[in-house]
Amino acid sequence: MNDRGKIIAGLIIFFAVFTFPFWYNHGAASSVPEPKLTDKAKAAKTCVADTQFMRTEHMKLLDAWRDTVVREGGRVYTNENGKEFMASLSNTCMDCHSNKTEFCDRCHNYVSSDPYCWDCHTYPKEEK
Amino acid sequence: MNVGYLYSLLAVIVLGLIAYAGVEAAGLQWLFGILIPYLGLTIFIAGFVYRVMDWAKSAVPFRIPTTCGQQKSLPWFTPNRIDNPATTLGVIVRMFFEILLFRSLFRNTRVEIRGERLSYKWVIWLWLFALMFHYSFLIVVIRHLRFFLEPVPWVITLLEKADGVLQVGLPILYISGVTLLLGATLLLLRRVLIPRINYISLAADYFPLLLIIGIAITGIMMRYFTKVDVLKVKELTMGLATFHPAIPEGGISGLFYVHLFFVSILLAYIPFSKLMHMGGVFLSPTRNLANNNRRIRHINPWNHPVKVHTYEEYEDEFREKMIEAGLPVEKE
Ligand code: HEM
Numbered sequence: 001m002n003d004r005g006k007i008i009a010g011l012i013i014f015f016a017v018f019t020f021p022f023w024y025n026h027g028a029a030s031s032v033p034e035p036k037l038t039d040k041a042k043a044a045k046t047c048v049a050d051t052q053f054m055r056t057e058h059m060k061l062l063d064a065w066r067d068t069v070v071r072e073g074g075r076v077y078t079n080e081n082g083k084e085f086m087a088s089l090s091n092t093c094m095d096c097h098s099n100k101t102e103f104c105d106r107c108h109n110y111v112s113s114d115p116y117c118w119d120c121h122t123y124p125k126e127e128k
Numbered sequence: 129m130n131v132g133y134l135y136s137l138l139a140v141i142v143l144g145l146i147a148y149a150g151v152e153a154a155g156l157q158w159l160f161g162i163l164i165p166y167l168g169l170t171i172f173i174a175g176f177v178y179r180v181m182d183w184a185k186s187a188v189p190f191r192i193p194t195t196c197g198q199q200k201s202l203p204w205f206t207p208n209r210i211d212n213p214a215t216t217l218g219v220i221v222r223m224f225f226e227i228l229l230f231r232s233l234f235r236n237t238r239v240e241i242r243g244e245r246l247s248y249k250w251v252i253w254l255w256l257f258a259l260m261f262h263y264s265f266l267i268v269v270i271r272h273l274r275f276f277l278e279p280v281p282w283v284i285t286l287l288e289k290a291d292g293v294l295q296v297g298l299p300i301l302y303i304s305g306v307t308l309l310l311g312a313t314l315l316l317l318r319r320v321l322i323p324r325i326n327y328i329s330l331a332a333d334y335f336p337l338l339l340i341i342g343i344a345i346t347g348i349m350m351r352y353f354t355k356v357d358v359l360k361v362k363e364l365t366m367g368l369a370t371f372h373p374a375i376p377e378g379g380i381s382g383l384f385y386v387h388l389f390f391v392s393i394l395l396a397y398i399p400f401s402k403l404m405h406m407g408g409v410f411l412s413p414t415r416n417l418a419n420n421n422r423r424i425r426h427i428n429p430w431n432h433p434v435k436v437h438t439y440e441e442y443e444d445e446f447r448e449k450m451i452e453a454g455l456p457v458e459k460e
Binding site for chain 1 (some may be wrong): 168184185289298355356386407
């Protein structure tokens with residue numbers, strides 16, 4: 001007696017599980033989202049810090065802002081070029097990037113990130 | 129002294145340096161980002177199937193479950209239906225507890241000589257660390273599916289939310305990442321620091337632990353400290369998952385390739401190592417068989433058809449002679 005039938009059934013499940021992404025995506029190439037800049041942001045040309053830095057570390061910057069504002073009461077952020085910004089999520093970031101769905105959300109949906117900030121902080125209404 | 133862990137540590141460090149230098153100095157992104165991951169996955173799947181089919185070929189002539197309770201017997205004995213299962217249902221329950229809750233580790237005991245007496249003590253740490261480690265690993269791997277699926281299914285987002293409930297820091301701290309590193313480290317320390325376990329540990333015991341610690345450290349570095357461009361990472365991984373592999377323009381940090389190289393090595397290493405317990409646990413004959421040797425006849429499949437000469441036939445052949453000699457016969 002041996003249990004080859006059952007074992008092969010198990011192996012088929014194993015194979016299906018470990019190759020799941022290949023089935024799920026149907027081999028279709030997906031496109032990387034392009035965050036869209038508002039006219040206001042375009043006019044400003046640069047973000048509050050270097051673009052590459054913002055791209056990967058904006059959450060750390062927001063965290064630093066949050067700490068300085070809430071714990072130390074320092075509401076002004078001076079960037080490397082000596083330019084000053086008010087350290088505020090809704091009033092600074094969302095002023096230039098007032099198109100949350102086409103900017104923040106595009107990236108975040110792609111990488112399955114869903115910041116909880118909007119439970120409390122507001123963002124500008126968008127005309128659709 | 130057991131220096132197995134030093135060799136293993138050295139091996140992991142060298143592998144990490146190879147990937148880092150290969151990408152940062154030699155520009156071999158396509159090798160470490162495309163070829164080796166595919167190769168690792170192929171070796172993993174083919175090797176895994178090969179090993180399991182090899183096991184599947186072995187015959188199961190007789191039931192050899194380890195019994196940890198009263199066997200089903202006469203009606204007035206209470207049988208232990210799980211620890212000495214007599215039915216398939218009992219076996220399924222037993223396997224469920226074994227695979228999902230590591231029941232046999234839970235029963236771990238330590239033998240000591242205390243003064244004059246031999247003592248057995250229930251020790252829970254191995255079970256606890258193992259459970260913590262394996263479940264963290266599972267959650268981390270499931271969370272990583274966000275790099276390989278587009279659109280990302282809601283279950284994965286839900287898992288991320290649950291894993292980040294502490295809402296500590298930004299990017300949010302994932303509990304499973306911490307417990308993975310902690311669990312693996314504790315399992316390693318157990319092998320390094322406890323003399324008797326150290327004595328029986330081989331390089332092959334340290335290497336997978338150190339490799340996984342390496343994966344966890346590089347992952348944690350990328351997420352919380354040095355940062356990577358997650359969009360580029362997903363571009364690469366989606367290319368892999370859709371068979372349109374390409375290295376994204378602008379490049380990803382070398383640390384990511386170290387992470388990926390470690391993962392590829394781990395995948396390729398599984399079929400050749402003790403990590404095959406991942407498939408083996410399902411096939412352990414001491415767990416997955418019902419203890420029904422006394423109720424059901426199990427015929428050994430490799431028995432040759434033996435030519436038998438039964439007593440009846442013998443008597444038929446020699447009856448006259450037996451009667452002549454005065455021997456008793458069954459049929460006159
Ligand atoms: C091909 C497979 C893999 C890829 C492409 C990959 C990629 C990544 C990336 C890009 C990050 C950084 C995430 C961020 O910045 O948010 C990360 C983090 C991490 N990775 Fe992996 N990884 C893979 C497999 C694994 C495996 C198998 C493990 C399990 C040992 C693992 C463990 C971790 C850990 C612990 C982190 C830290 C953050 C967290 O807890 O999610 N990775 N990985």
